[in-house]
Amino acid sequence: MSEMPAAARPVRRRVVTEELHEGPIRASAYVCEAASCMSAQAAEITARLGELVAESGLGDVTVKRVGCLGLCAAGPLVEIAQTGQLFERVRPDDVDGIVAALRDVKPTDERRPQGPFFEKQMRVATENFGLVDPESLDDYVGRGGYETLRRVLADMTSAEVRDEITRSGLRGRGGAGYPTGLKWTTVAKAQGSQKYVICNADEGDPGAFMDRSVLESDPYRILEGMAIAAFAVHATEGYVYCRAEYPLAVYRLRAAIRSAQRAGFLGAGIADTSFNFDIQVRLGAGAFVCGEETALIASVEGRRGTPRPRPPYPAVSGLWGQPTLINNVETFANVPAILRRGAEWYASIGHGKSRGTKVFALAGRIVNTGLVEVPMGMTLREIVYDIGGGIIGGRPFKAVQTGGPSGGCIPAQFLDMEVDYESLIEVGSFIGSGGLIVMDDTSCMVDVAKYFQDFCRDESCGKCTPCRVGTTQMWMLLDQITRGEATLDDLATLERLAAIVQKTALCGLGQGAPNPIFSTLRYFRDEYMAHIVDRVCPAGVCAITPVEVMA
Amino acid sequence: MTTVYTLRIDGRDVAGSEDATVLDVARENGIDIPTLCHLDGITDRGACRLCMVEITGSNKLTPACMTKIVEGMEVTAHSDRLLEYRRAITEMLFVERNHICAVCVANNHCELQDTAEELGLTHFDLPRISPKVDIDASHRLFSIDHNRCILCLRCVRVCDEIEGAHTWDIMHRGLDTRVQTDMGIPWGESTTCTSCGKCVQVCPTGALFEKGRAVARGSKTRRPFLPWMKVVAEERGL
Ligand SMILES: Cc1cc2nc3c(=O)[nH]c(=O)nc-3n(C[C@H](O)[C@H](O)[C@H](O)COP(=O)(O)O)c2cc1C
Ligand code: SF4
Ligand code: SF4
Ligand code: FES
Numbered sequence: 001m002s003e004m005p006a007a008a009r010p011v012r013r014r015v016v017t018e019e020l021h022e023g024p025i026r027a028s029a030y031v032c033e034a035a036s037c038m039s040a041q042a043a044e045i046t047a048r049l050g051e052l053v054a055e056s057g058l059g060d061v062t063v064k065r066v067g068c069l070g071l072c073a074a075g076p077l078v079e080i081a082q083t084g085q086l087f088e089r090v091r092p093d094d095v096d097g098i099v100a101a102l103r104d105v106k107p108t109d110e111r112r113p114q115g116p117f118f119e120k121q122m123r124v125a126t127e128n129f130g131l132v133d134p135e136s137l138d139d140y141v142g143r144g145g146y147e148t149l150r151r152v153l154a155d156m157t158s159a160e161v162r163d164e165i166t167r168s169g170l171r172g173r174g175g176a177g178y179p180t181g182l183k184w185t186t187v188a189k190a191q192g193s194q195k196y197v198i199c200n201a202d203e204g205d206p207g208a209f210m211d212r213s214v215l216e217s218d219p220y221r222i223l224e225g226m227a228i229a230a231f232a233v234h235a236t237e238g239y240v241y242c243r244a245e246y247p248l249a250v251y252r253l254r255a256a257i258r259s260a261q262r263a264g265f266l267g268a269g270i271a272d273t274s275f276n277f278d279i280q281v282r283l284g285a286g287a288f289v290c291g292e293e294t295a296l297i298a299s300v301e302g303r304r305g306t307p308r309p310r311p312p313y314p315a316v317s318g319l320w321g322q323p324t325l326i327n328n329v330e331t332f333a334n335v336p337a338i339l340r341r342g343a344e345w346y347a348s349i350g351h352g353k354s355r356g357t358k359v360f361a362l363a364g365r366i367v368n369t370g371l372v373e374v375p376m377g378m379t380l381r382e383i384v385y386d387i388g389g390g391i392i393g394g395r396p397f398k399a400v401q402t403g404g405p406s407g408g409c410i411p412a413q414f415l416d417m418e419v420d421y422e423s424l425i426e427v428g429s430f431i432g433s434g435g436l437i438v439m440d441d442t443s444c445m446v447d448v449a450k451y452f453q454d455f456c457r458d459e460s461c462g463k464c465t466p467c468r469v470g471t472t473q474m475w476m477l478l479d480q481i482t483r484g485e486a487t488l489d490d491l492a493t494l495e496r497l498a499a500i501v502q503k504t505a506l507c508g509l510g511q512g513a514p515n516p517i518f519s520t521l522r523y524f525r526d527e528y529m530a531h532i533v534d535r536v537c538p539a540g541v542c543a544i545t546p547v548e549v550m551a
Numbered sequence: 552m553t554t555v556y557t558l559r560i561d562g563r564d565v566a567g568s569e570d571a572t573v574l575d576v577a578r579e580n581g582i583d584i585p586t587l588c589h590l591d592g593i594t595d596r597g598a599c600r601l602c603m604v605e606i607t608g609s610n611k612l613t614p615a616c617m618t619k620i621v622e623g624m625e626v627t628a629h630s631d632r633l634l635e636y637r638r639a640i641t642e643m644l645f646v647e648r649n650h651i652c653a654v655c656v657a658n659n660h661c662e663l664q665d666t667a668e669e670l671g672l673t674h675f676d677l678p679r680i681s682p683k684v685d686i687d688a689s690h691r692l693f694s695i696d697h698n699r700c701i702l703c704l705r706c707v708r709v710c711d712e713i714e715g716a717h718t719w720d721i722m723h724r725g726l727d728t729r730v731q732t733d734m735g736i737p738w739g740e741s742t743t744c745t746s747c748g749k750c751v752q753v754c755p756t757g758a759l760f761e762k763g764r765a766v767a768r769g770s771k772t773r774r775p776f777l778p779w780m781k782v783v784a785e786e787r788g789l
Contacts, residue, residue: 003568309597462728
């Protein structure tokens with residue numbers, strides 16, 4: 001394979017980047033149109049605002065659709081771009097007030113961040129969120145989009161791109177934290193007549209919506225990141241595997257692919273060079289296991305989506321048996337920023353072996369439910385209390401669940417722990433894809449463990465024995481405990497079974513399924529004992545019928 | 552020219568050709584590793600997890616049936632820990648559905664039973680699941696009792712890879728996984744089944760059996776290869 005920059009070709013097409021509006025703009029209202037705000041009728045707000053601005057004859061005011069503004073629970077959200085003033089839970093009647101505020105915007109106004117929720121964040125993967133119109137290529141290009149790809153194709157060799165990613169310290173954001181540069185190098189060096197790039201947008205963890213937000217808020221960013229990756233690993237075909245439950249993300253992605261193709265950012269001769277790369281969308285039918293890379297590949301090939309033992313890894317033998325780069329949505333979203341601002345800049349953010357930032361989806365008993373991006377190494381306390389606004393109703397913090405069904409619960413004693421890949425594993429959890437579910441004293445930890453086990457047994461593909469049978473058995477034992485019908489022997493069986501499933505299951509789903517049990521037993525064994533020995537649920541969640549004692 | 556690698560299995564120095572698996576080499580050398588989903592001649596899936604072995608230098612267990620040998624590899628195929636895991640996996644297969652050996656056509660001719668015996672599985676500790684599952688007796692010559700099926704998918708693979716009919720496949724997931732004929736129609740109505748009987752022959756348990764044989768007569772005894780082809784040929788007057 002050649003390590004030469006993609007050769008410049010004569011200009012065939014001009015990439016059109018028109019200004020959106022004529023004349024200077026004094027004020028603009030940005031309406032969040034990501035799924036969460038859309039479900040609260042954000043589109044109606046955009047329309048009303050537009051009408052009213054037109055009626056009021058405000059020629060220097062624009063209304064624009066943007067991606068996620070972050071505070072998802074308070075939607076629909078409207079922001080005045082020039083002042084940073086944020087309107088929450090906007091009803092159609094509130095539109096007059098927003099127009100009045102728009103009228104008052106002075107040309108001298110400066111955008112102000114509003115409170116710790118915004119100030120403490122650091123936006124890299126989500127830097128365009130709330131700024132670009134996710135359905136407009138022109139807007140993306142207007143904000144510097146595709147400049148990085150052009151520069152990469154014009155000035156860099158694929159080896160230089162890989163080196164940049166390696167030096168940045170970027171690790172996979174899909175869960176395992178595998179070094180991205182190393183993966184890219186493996187794919188680039190692997191033997192194969194055709195190579196592929198796949199973007200994993202299956203995102204099945206309960207409570208996680210990071211990848212969905214990225215696709216809904218800044219789809220071109222993913223296309224650009226994938227194109228850079230394809231150049232770096234010598235691939236010419238790409239797939240985005242997205243779950244069908246994300247219709248808006250799929251719609252925007254498809255629209256973005258079409259317009260990028262038309263503008264020459266995808267297809268043959270990208271950005272007027274000799275580099276070819278095109279992307280297709282594949283929809284997942286909602287099986288969690290299809291996020292596992294080998295199952296995902298089987299599914300793209302049109303087969304039943306079940307994992308297979310690795311090695312061989314997809315980097316060596318993936319889609320149709322060819323070397324395949326598979327990365328998570330957020331991983332790709334970081335790529336353009338790294339190449340634009342340099343590996344050193346990216347590597348300067350973060351903590352220990354975890355560099356850069358991480359997007360988290362805050363959920364559960366937390367005030368500011370929503371999407372946040374923070375530098376690696378921020379403490380849990382800062383995330384939960386400063387950014388998240390603390391626990392609803394000021395109740396005591398009990399634990400935070402991270403890593404989805406393969407993760408664990410981190411108790412209050414670790415609130416001052418720095419959040420990164422290694423430290424979470426040390427306390428028995430897992431950074432996972434970035435779901436962060438906060439729990440207060442009204443949560444029963446045995447019940448939480450049971451919930452995740454129920455999820456795993458439901459999502460087990462059924463291929464390997466330990467997961468197919470073991471997850472149900474673990475759930476049965478947990479169910480017995482929560483009904484107050486278990487003995488200490490049952491608890492011992494549960495612990496033995498969990499260890500066996502962890503060690504013998506085929507893929508990460510089964511291997512990780514016992515983790516919520518291990519971590520709740522590690523920090524909340526007393527709650528298990530209360531259910532078993534005293535037959536009470538300390539949090540009052542589990543309905544335990546008192547047993548009659550025979551005198 | 553094939554390269555020959557030398558490796559160690561359970562402390563014994565052994566050798567095998569480069570494309571051999573740990574299981575191949577172990578068996579060639581009389582080292583017995585229990586298996587259920589593996590069957591010589593069809594592709595491996597690494598699914599039952601009975602053949603898991605330890606490889607020095609790796610913190611993960613790996614299925615011997617799908618692990619290619621490499622030079623200098625050190626394999627532990629038998630240890631107390633592995634025995635415990637294998638017993639537990641066999642137990643899981645027993646309690647997943649109804650395996651009442653005394654009333655099974657395959658009693659004494661069953662690979663699941665043999666495995667349990669070899670591993671010294673004497674009693675069950677794990678919760679029994681035993682869901683209600685069906686029997687399909689619509690085929691002229693054979694029946695399938697899903698109660699005895701351990702989802703090894705030998706039937707699926709032999710039908711696809713050897714017979715080329717691809718009558719069998721799987722449906723649903725997790726505990727609800729079932730083998731099925733022709734997209735879920737009764738076996739007797741299948742238009743792709745050639746009645747060759749290969750699936751019945753490779754089934755390790757009493758799930759697939761020949762009709763008209765009494766309980767415990769052992770449908771899995773050695774029989775002339777593909778006897779049912781003869782039956783079908785006679786019926787068609789060939
Ligand atoms: C059961 C299971 C589900 C997974 N689901 C996802 C997912 O939804 N999205 C994702 O990016 N990675 C998922 N992964 C991880 C992928 O297998 C793979 O490691 C990842 O896509 C690699 O990308 P990265 O290196 O950028 O993280 C899952 C893994 C397992 C075992
Ligand atoms: S661990 Fe579970 S999901 Fe993974 S292959 Fe085994 S049965 Fe399927
Ligand atoms: S019917 Fe027999 S061969 Fe087929 S999957 Fe079940 S146990 Fe295996
Ligand atoms: S024989 Fe190897 S996993 Fe079943």
